[in-house]
Amino acid sequence: MTTRDLSRPRRPSSLQNRLQLGDWTFRTLTGLAGLVAMAVIVGAFYELGSQAWPAIKHGGISVLWDTSWNPGRQEFGVGVFVIGTLITSMFALVAATIIAVLVSLFLVEVAPGYISRPVSYLIELLAAIPSVVYGLWGIFVMGVFVRDHFGPVVVSTFGWIPIFDGTPLITGLFSACVILTVMILPTVMAVSRDVIAAVPRSQREGLMALGATRWEMIRLTVLPYARSGVMGAAILGLARAVGETLAVTLVIGNSVRIPDNIFSPAYTMASVIANQFPEATGLHQSALIEVALILLAITFIINIVARLLVWKVTGGHRAVVQE
Amino acid sequence: MTETQTTPSTMQVPPPPVVRAALGATVPVAKEAPPITIELRDVSAFYGKKLAVSGVSMSIRAHSVTALIGPSGCGKSTLIRTINRMHEFAPGARVEGSIIVDGVNIYGPGIDPARVRQRIGMVFQKPNPFPTMSIADNVAAGLRFMGIRSKSELRDRVESALKRAALWDEVKNDLKKPGIAISGGQQQRLCIARAIAVEPDIVLMDEPCSALDPIATLKIEDLMRELARDYTIVTVTHNMQQAARVSDQTAFMLMDPGDLAGHLVEYGPTSDIFTNPKDSRTEDYISGRFG
Numbered sequence: 001m002t003t004r005d006l007s008r009p010r011r012p013s014s015l016q017n018r019l020q021l022g023d024w025t026f027r028t029l030t031g032l033a034g035l036v037a038m039a040v041i042v043g044a045f046y047e048l049g050s051q052a053w054p055a056i057k058h059g060g061i062s063v064l065w066d067t068s069w070n071p072g073r074q075e076f077g078v079g080v081f082v083i084g085t086l087i088t089s090m091f092a093l094v095a096a097t098i099i100a101v102l103v104s105l106f107l108v109e110v111a112p113g114y115i116s117r118p119v120s121y122l123i124e125l126l127a128a129i130p131s132v133v134y135g136l137w138g139i140f141v142m143g144v145f146v147r148d149h150f151g152p153v154v155v156s157t158f159g160w161i162p163i164f165d166g167t168p169l170i171t172g173l174f175s176a177c178v179i180l181t182v183m184i185l186p187t188v189m190a191v192s193r194d195v196i197a198a199v200p201r202s203q204r205e206g207l208m209a210l211g212a213t214r215w216e217m218i219r220l221t222v223l224p225y226a227r228s229g230v231m232g233a234a235i236l237g238l239a240r241a242v243g244e245t246l247a248v249t250l251v252i253g254n255s256v257r258i259p260d261n262i263f264s265p266a267y268t269m270a271s272v273i274a275n276q277f278p279e280a281t282g283l284h285q286s287a288l289i290e291v292a293l294i295l296l297a298i299t300f301i302i303n304i305v306a307r308l309l310v311w312k313v314t315g316g317h318r319a320v321v322q323e
Numbered sequence: 324m325t326e327t328q329t330t331p332s333t334m335q336v337p338p339p340p341v342v343r344a345a346l347g348a349t350v351p352v353a354k355e356a357p358p359i360t361i362e363l364r365d366v367s368a369f370y371g372k373k374l375a376v377s378g379v380s381m382s383i384r385a386h387s388v389t390a391l392i393g394p395s396g397c398g399k400s401t402l403i404r405t406i407n408r409m410h411e412f413a414p415g416a417r418v419e420g421s422i423i424v425d426g427v428n429i430y431g432p433g434i435d436p437a438r439v440r441q442r443i444g445m446v447f448q449k450p451n452p453f454p455t456m457s458i459a460d461n462v463a464a465g466l467r468f469m470g471i472r473s474k475s476e477l478r479d480r481v482e483s484a485l486k487r488a489a490l491w492d493e494v495k496n497d498l499k500k501p502g503i504a505i506s507g508g509q510q511q512r513l514c515i516a517r518a519i520a521v522e523p524d525i526v527l528m529d530e531p532c533s534a535l536d537p538i539a540t541l542k543i544e545d546l547m548r549e550l551a552r553d554y555t556i557v558t559v560t561h562n563m564q565q566a567a568r569v570s571d572q573t574a575f576m577l578m579d580p581g582d583l584a585g586h587l588v589e590y591g592p593t594s595d596i597f598t599n600p601k602d603s604r605t606e607d608y609i610s611g612r613f614g
Contacts, residue, residue, distance in 0.1 A: 113414070202451040208412055210465035210517065211441030220464065224455035 044296060052290035054283055063287075064294070069256045069272070071280070076287035078294060080256050084266040085295070087173065087259070088248065089241035092180035096241075097234040099181070100189035104196045109218060120193060127186035135250030138179045143170035143251060146178075151263060166261030169253065174262045176252035180244060184237035191236060195229025196222060228310050235306040242299055245270040269295045360385040360524065360555050361406060366420035367584075368401045368410055375401045377584040378420070381574060385524075388547055388556040390570035390593065392563060394608065397576040398585020399559045400448075403527050406557060407443035408436040424525070441469060444518030448530040450510035452502030452517075459498040461513055465521040480520055487553075488516035489546055508539025515546065519554065526550065528558040532565065544569050563609055567597050575605045 059066070059076050066077025103123070107116040151168020158164035168174075203221045212220065253265020254275060269291050277288050361383035368376040376398040383389045391399040404410040405418050408429060421428040429439045444465075452461050462481040471477060481498075485491040490512040494505065502513060511531060518526055528547070532540040547556055547569045560566050566573050574590040589596060589605045600606045 200451075202447060202449055203453065205409065205412060205447065206451040206453065206514070206517075207464065208437075209407065209409055209440055209445035209447075210521065211437045211439075211468050212464075213437050213468075216468060221453060221455075224453075 045293075048289055048293040048296060052286055052293045055286035055290040058283060059287070059290075063290070067256075067258055071276070071284040071287070074283060076283075076290070078269070078287075078291050080258060081267050081269040081272050081291060082294065082298075083258060084173070084176075084252065084268040085242060085270070085298070087266070088176045088180050088252070088268060089238060091177040092184055092241040093234055093238045095177070095181040096185045096188045096237050097192075097230065100185060100192045100233065100237075101196075101230060103189055104193040105218060105222070107193055108196045109214065109222070120190070123186050123189050125186075126182070127190075131183065131244065131247040132250075134179055134183055135247035138175055138247060138251040139170055142178060143175050146170070146172075146175055146263075155263075163261050166263035168263045169265065171251050171253040171265060172263045173252065173259045173266045176248050176266070176268070177262075179247050179251050180241045183244060183247060184240050187240060188233045188237040191233030192226065192230045195226045195233070198229075199225045231306070231310050235303065235310075238302060238306070239299060242295070242302065243270055245274050249274050269298075360425055361557070362423040363406075364421045364423065366402070366405055366418065366422060368398070368405050369417050369419070370413060371415040374582060374584040376405070377579070377582060377586055379576075379585075379587045381587060381590050383555065383557060384572065385555045386551060386553070387571040388551045388558065388569050389572045389574065390566035391557070391559045391574050391576060392561075392566045392608075393576035393585070393588075394578070395561075396585075397578045399576050400529050402576070402585065403529055403557055403559050404445075406525070406527055407440050407445055409440070409445060411436070437468075441465065441521055442523050443525045443527060444521065444523040446511070446514050446518050446526065446528040446531045449534045450507055450514050452510050452513050454501055454503045456502055457499045458494050458502050458505070458513060461502040462516050462520050465517060469521060481516075484516040484520035485513075487519060487550070488512045489542065489549075490516055506539070508535050508542060511535060511539070511543060512546065515543070515550075519550065523554065525555045525557065528556065530559050530561060533561060540565070563597075567593060573597070575600075575602075575608060577604055577608070 055063075055076055058074070063077050063079075064082065065079045066075075067079035068075045068077045069080060107120055111119070147168050147170050151174075154164055155166065155168065166172075199222050203225060204217055207217045207221050248268050249271035252268060252271060254267055254271060255265035256267055257264065259266040273288050273291055273295075277285070280288050363379050363381050363383075366376065366379045367374060379402060391403060393399050401410060404412075406422060408418075410416050410418055418430060421430050423429075424439075424443070428434075429443075452458075453464065456464065459478075459481050462484050463477050466477055466480055471480070482491065482495075485494065490509060493509060494500075494513075497504070503510065505513065511534075515526075515528075515531075531547075532543050535543065544565060547558065550556060551571075558570070570593045572591065573593040573596040575588045575596060576585050577588045578584065579586050589600060589602045591601075596605060597609055600609060
């Protein structure tokens, strides 16, 4: 170790551009990482597309709305699965977002710290429960409750409305919707709680100082401010709901039929792949890969639409968060 | 309407909130001697267990500018926030003592803090217009809490408030633009317009110029003098020249090294505080020896 002469501070010897090795390495590494991410998406589309090609040639575009799936007779209409996936994930999206926003508002605006901290920790813990556990709970606890208590009450009260007129079983569309809601709730809630807590204090105080009540303050500053973030949170949840496989497969009933009421057994795209792929060969296998391709495309479209929506809501510029 | 000393507004004054009815009317106004509108009696403010302001008693006169000065941490911002019950907005914060506004203790039983804040407006250190609202909606926000729904009345009152805040000419063609689309100084005048649109009796200003450049600062100071004809202004400032320029009375606060809480050291007409302070600590501070 040498001692520097402190009386003469070290200065750059020249103002010439030096070789910025660190910068170059950093740019290259991050650029490669970005390429890998894009390659994965393109590769997934290509691989699924090429393996699904026999089924696409066999069924054409009409499989999208064709609802007869019968591998024995070489019928591969995926309409039932698309409907099942859309119904369950949309229900979960709406229900989980509403609950998450209400819980977040309670935790951030109402509850004192000694309540909000443990409660948010517990809710985040829900995200760590494996989906098979959700599925088994859905069958043995929730499903039984739906069949014996909740279902009969709904049918006898609202049975005159067609979609509530069914036979509640342990498994079915409704159970799948509830399970999905519970499963995506922690994600949506954790993110919306953070965006609600990030609303600047100066904004809240500005409104309170005008004589707003707490609810007016929430409605006029907290919710508009957090709106784009909450939508982002909902999209994260939706992406999970669309792809969730195991728990849904256990509770949805796996029946290739268009559901006609909330208790009907149904099927989702992810569950049909999980159920049939191990035994599938030939055209059947190719058709299942086609289902996967459609699932990927749906996720892709949902994400693009969601982005456009967030973009529109925030008026074209990025989130207005500024302290 | 039974108000005794409201603003000379050409517009119809809105239906009086409970507090205004309770606050107003009882004190007869002698034209030559402005009545006392705010009286602090032994006010102490706490954050949890920590005492931040200790035992302040002072009387603030109507239709004048009162400046609170003192070094950082002396509790002047905390004190001003007790006057419209914003202090308690912080978690664990509370106030002891009483503050009498035109004969009513705003810390008395059955007083609604939201109503108190409608009568006692506040302008904050950093301009905080609501970014998701237009300029016009920013000004109208408080009016909507008062239950005013009529479009034409809202429009008239927004225009009048913007004019009194000396901002109308600069924004009259941009009323639909977001409240954050204007400069910092304009944003602060927008916040002043927002505060006075509800026709409060008192406007509190917590270092309203500290985030602004000198020209914007001068504009706000002119505005404070102007507004003092109609409103009772209480302002916190770090800037002693500003206190000397705009205020009629000055209160000097200081943190006591013993209890680490802010105390009122001296309070009186601004000219006396700056030319002939009674307390040596005041003299040290205004002559720049510390702080």
